[in-house]
Amino acid sequence: xxxxxxxxxxxxxxxxxxxxxxxxxxxxxxxxxxxxxxxxxxxxxxxxxxxxxxxxxxxxxxxxxxxxxxxxxxxxxxxxxxxxxxxxxxxxxxxxxxxxxxxxxxxxxxxxxxxxxxxxxxxxxxxxxxxxxxxxxxxxxxxxxxxxxxxxxxxxxxxxxxxxxxxxxxxxxxxxxxxxxxxxxxxxxxxxxxxxxxxxxxxxxxxxxxxxxxxxxxxxxxxxxxxxxxxxxxxxxxxxxxxxxxxxxxxxxxxxxxxxxxxxxxxxxxxxxxxxxxxxxxxxxxxxxxxxxxxxxxxxxxxxxxxxxxxxxxxxxxxxxxxxxxxxxxxxxxxxxxxxxxxxxxxxxxxx
Amino acid sequence: xxxxxxxxxxxxxxxxxxxxxxxxxxxxxxxxxxxxxxxxxxxxxxxxxxxxxxxxxxxxxxxxxxxxxxxxxxxxxxxxxxxxxxxxxxxxxxxxxxxxxxxxxxxxxxxxxxxxxxxxxxxxxxxxxxxxxxxxxxxxxxxxxxxxxxxxxxxxxxxxxxxxxxxxxxxxxxxxxxxxxxxxxxxxxxxxxxxxxxxxxxxxxxxxxxxxxxxxxxxxxxxxxxxxxxxxxxxxxxxxxxxxxxxxxxxxxxxxxxxxxxxxxxxxxxxxxxxxxxxxxxxxxxxxxxxxxxxxxxxxxx
Numbered sequence: 001x002x003x004x005x006x007x008x009x010x011x012x013x014x015x016x017x018x019x020x021x022x023x024x025x026x027x028x029x030x031x032x033x034x035x036x037x038x039x040x041x042x043x044x045x046x047x048x049x050x051x052x053x054x055x056x057x058x059x060x061x062x063x064x065x066x067x068x069x070x071x072x073x074x075x076x077x078x079x080x081x082x083x084x085x086x087x088x089x090x091x092x093x094x095x096x097x098x099x100x101x102x103x104x105x106x107x108x109x110x111x112x113x114x115x116x117x118x119x120x121x122x123x124x125x126x127x128x129x130x131x132x133x134x135x136x137x138x139x140x141x142x143x144x145x146x147x148x149x150x151x152x153x154x155x156x157x158x159x160x161x162x163x164x165x166x167x168x169x170x171x172x173x174x175x176x177x178x179x180x181x182x183x184x185x186x187x188x189x190x191x192x193x194x195x196x197x198x199x200x201x202x203x204x205x206x207x208x209x210x211x212x213x214x215x216x217x218x219x220x221x222x223x224x225x226x227x228x229x230x231x232x233x234x235x236x237x238x239x240x241x242x243x244x245x246x247x248x249x250x251x252x253x254x255x256x257x258x259x260x261x262x263x264x265x266x267x268x269x270x271x272x273x274x275x276x277x278x279x280x281x282x283x284x285x286x287x288x289x290x291x292x293x294x295x296x297x298x299x300x301x302x303x304x305x306x307x308x309x310x311x312x313x314x315x316x317x318x319x320x321x322x323x324x325x326x327x328x329x330x331x332x333x334x335x336x337x338x339x340x341x342x343x344x345x346x347x348x349x350x351x352x
Numbered sequence: 353x354x355x356x357x358x359x360x361x362x363x364x365x366x367x368x369x370x371x372x373x374x375x376x377x378x379x380x381x382x383x384x385x386x387x388x389x390x391x392x393x394x395x396x397x398x399x400x401x402x403x404x405x406x407x408x409x410x411x412x413x414x415x416x417x418x419x420x421x422x423x424x425x426x427x428x429x430x431x432x433x434x435x436x437x438x439x440x441x442x443x444x445x446x447x448x449x450x451x452x453x454x455x456x457x458x459x460x461x462x463x464x465x466x467x468x469x470x471x472x473x474x475x476x477x478x479x480x481x482x483x484x485x486x487x488x489x490x491x492x493x494x495x496x497x498x499x500x501x502x503x504x505x506x507x508x509x510x511x512x513x514x515x516x517x518x519x520x521x522x523x524x525x526x527x528x529x530x531x532x533x534x535x536x537x538x539x540x541x542x543x544x545x546x547x548x549x550x551x552x553x554x555x556x557x558x559x560x561x562x563x564x565x566x567x568x569x570x571x572x573x574x575x576x577x578x579x580x581x582x583x584x585x586x587x588x589x590x591x592x593x594x595x596x597x598x599x600x601x602x603x604x605x606x607x608x609x610x611x612x613x614x615x616x617x618x619x620x621x622x623x624x625x626x627x628x629x630x631x632x633x634x635x636x637x638x639x640x641x642x643x644x645x646x647x648x649x650x651x652x653x654x
Contacts, residue, residue: 084522162550166565206558209566210397211550212438212513229401237402250557254398258410262392264361273557285560291598292636299634301366301595312364317464318392321409324460331405334446334453341449351483351519 001027004079006037008049009094011101019101022046023090030080034072034093035063037079038105050104058219061154065105066094071156071217074105096159098168112168113155116175120198124182127189135187147337148181148227150220157214157224169203173214173224176205180227183234195235199243205231206247223337246273246281259322262314267307353484356421357385358414358474360433361393362587366595369631370587373616374432374477376630380493380623381485383430386421388414394439396588397510397554404446405457411443412457415474416466428473430480432616434586437476438510438518444472445517476511478585478615482529487536495624497538503618504542504579505530506570506593508586509550530583530615537622544577546570551589556596561603567592568604571612581611581639583618590614594636611639 004026011019024041035053042049051074053063058076065074068085069092082091099107126135157173164170171179179198182188198204205228214224235241236248243249253272257265270289274282286293296302314322325331363370378385391414393399400407418429431437447454448470458467475483481490511518512527520526527548531541552566571593574582584590592600594612601608612635613621620630632639 162566163555163559163562166552166569167559167562170562202559207555207562209509209550209552209563210554211509213509213550216513216515232401233403245558247558251398251402254396255402255406258393258395258399264365264393264396266362266366270557289599292595295598295636296366296595299636299638301368301634301636314392315390317390317413318410320463321413321460322406325406325409326403331403332453332456333404334408334450336446336449339450342451344448351524 002030002079003027004037004083005090006034006041007090007092008038008041008104009092010049010104011095012103013101021092028079030083031078033075034065034067034077034079034082034091035074037091038074038093050102050106052106059152061152064096064107064154064156064159066092066096066159068092069094071096071159073154073156073219076219096155098158098161098164099155107155107159109155113153113158113172113174116158116172117153117178119171120175120179120182121190121194122175122178122182124185124188125190126187137186141186143338144335145181145184148177148184148222151177151218151222152220154219156217156219157222160213160217162211162213163207163209167203167207170207171198171201171204173208173228176208176231177222177224177227180231183231191234192239192241195231195239196241198231199235199241199245199247202245204245205235206243206245206250221337246275249273249275255326258314259319259326260314261312262318263312265312267302353382354384354386354421354426355428355430355480356418356426357387358391358418358429358431358436359387360431360436360587362591363432367587367590367614367634369634370432370590370614370616373614373620373625373630376625377616377620377623380620380625381481381490383480383485385430386424386426388417388421388429391417394436394443396435397439397442400439400442407439408443408446408453409457409460411440412447412454412468413461413464413466414440415444415447415472416461416468418474419469419472420466422472427484428475428480430475430477432477432585433588434476434508434511434584435588436510437474438508438513440474441517444474476585478511478529478533479526481533481619482526483524487532490533490619491536494537494622496622498534498618498622499538501539502542502578502580503534503539504544504574504577504582505534505547506551506574506582506584506586506589506612507548508584508589509548511585512548530585533615534583534618537618539618539622542574542577542579544579545573551586551592553588553592556592563592564596564600564603567596568600568606568608571597571600571608571610572604572606575608575610579610581613583613583615585615587614597637609637611635611637613639 026037026040054060056075063074099112208228250273271277395407552563556563617630
């Protein structure tokens with residue numbers, strides 16, 4: 001048995017008092033979980049500590065909290081491991097972010113997480129009459145979406161979503177991963193409608209800022225951001241949904257920019273993302289950015305000639321790759337979740 | 353040491369002071385830069401979002417070009433952009449994980465006589481400083497310690513997440529290297545909420561308000577923590593944090609005015625170079641107008 005100090009953030013909104021940190025010394029083996037530690041503190045020291053939990057086996061998704069500032073399941077985090085990531089030898093435990101606190105470590109999942117899950121119509125919408133017996137689908141077409149099915153609705157990804165932090169209306173990682181669960185399901189008959197709806201939403205798939213926090217947070221390897229990128233790829237490439245948020249246009253503008261220039265030519269990317277320099281949508285945006293553009297010119301960050309002319313042209317080899325790969329009818333989309341990583345005979349190379 | 357140098361696009365586009373300052377500090381650290389002139393944009397995650405195989409092929413080509421330089425005596429491939437590091441590492445992970453896939457991509461490169469062999473070492477300058485040159489060696493070369501300079505680190509998402517893919521672990525705390533480096537250069541690390549958050553740049557054309565709010569909040573948090581300046585290893589972050597700072601200030605409804613330095617600029621200052629030759633004049637928020645370098649830093653060296 002070892003002693004650990006848990007520093008728990010205590011808060012009761014209706015009390016009118018500010019949140020405060022309280023330290024609890026607990027006595028448990030290092031392989032026991034942070035949840036075990038919280039429950040011991042509640043049993044032995046203060047029965048009013050609020051924590052939601054049930055299975056204690058990383059299945060029910062109830063005990064999502066922030067441990068040392070990072071989202072995790074309290075039942076799925078060993079005390080010795082938590083101590084290794086703690087500063088000054090104290091393990092901090094606080095409620096998840098982006099959701100209002102009900103009491104102590106319990107957040108209001110209904111107000112945020114479940115509302116957003118409902119937003120994406122989280123059930124199968126098949127087309128036509130149901131078959132006489134079960135739906136028959138090839139297994140390989142379902143493997144891809146098993147990744148999103150692994151979600152246990154713990155809210156860890158929602159907690160640390162950096163887009164949601166500034167834009168609470170953002171549909172968010174958990175709900176968008178759930179959306180892919182149906183967009184990727186061959187039995188569903190509303191792929192286009194689902195994608196159209198989420199592409200046109202000003203807080204939909206194109207509001208994800210690529211921060212990888214959800215991938216890092218998820219205790220089940222769902223990789224919500226990767227699912228959002230799949231939604232974008234399908235919305236743009238398969239259904240050619242030309243959304244009002246400039247999402248698909250920005251993607252195409254970027255790809256064409258590189259095909260032409262080899263290196264990114266920023267001066268073209270901005271207007272092209274809005275449909276071109278003289279597009280009605282581009283004009284107000286460019287006017288709004290005018291102070292920035294003028295300042296950049298004044299600071300000689302860019303020269304007028306540099307902004308208007310293209311110094312750099314894509315070498316023929318790069319143009320050939322675009323022709324050969326991008327313009328091909330089908331693309332080889334390797335999914336490591338499905339294929340796994342092959343055995344490496346030599347040492348891994350991430351650090352060498 | 354000789355490195356196959358990938359500067360990225362933005363360092364030669366809208367943040368020319370980054371490429372310029374890298375060229376200035378390289379000789380002071382005995383880094384010989386062999387620039388990969390024929391390589392193309394890493395795709396910044398956008399090409400991969402559009403067509404994964406295309407992004408993987410373009411980066412496999414960059415790796416193959418770098419491996420030619422490595423065969424000629426370069427020790428590894430080096431980049432100076434968090435986004436390049438992250439986007440290229442993601443492609444490398446797929447290429448290295450599957451021989452059939454790598455063969456498929458190499459078949460496209462074969463027409464050019466190029467081939468990518470599994471396991472290239474591609475490190476951002478930040479990683480190279482800590483892991484190859486060593487902070488002790490960097491400290492020995494400091495001519496002008498950044499005494500009394502309070503620096504807020506700002507990493508950029510692509511170089512800190514996902515940790516497993518980027519090789520961040522207890523033995524390689526790459527998500528703490530900026531703090532270690534600032535201390536090595538004699539500066540004071542400012543601990544603030546935004547250091548590992550997103551600058552908002554990827555959605556500037558799609559959700560401008562949210563994008564600028566992210567930039568504005570991070571800069572504001574650094575101000576509230578009394579930082580003199582921020583430093584970033586990512587030129588895309590620099591675009592949102594510096595170039596867009598006036599608009600970010602409007603989005604968050606407060607005055608900002610925080611100078612944001614590129615990593616080689618901060619290094620260059622400590623290595624004895626003058627603000628002007630490091631391209632400080634090219635910033636939207638000019639560092640020289642906010643910080644009196646002559647007293648806070650330069651005078652300390654005298």
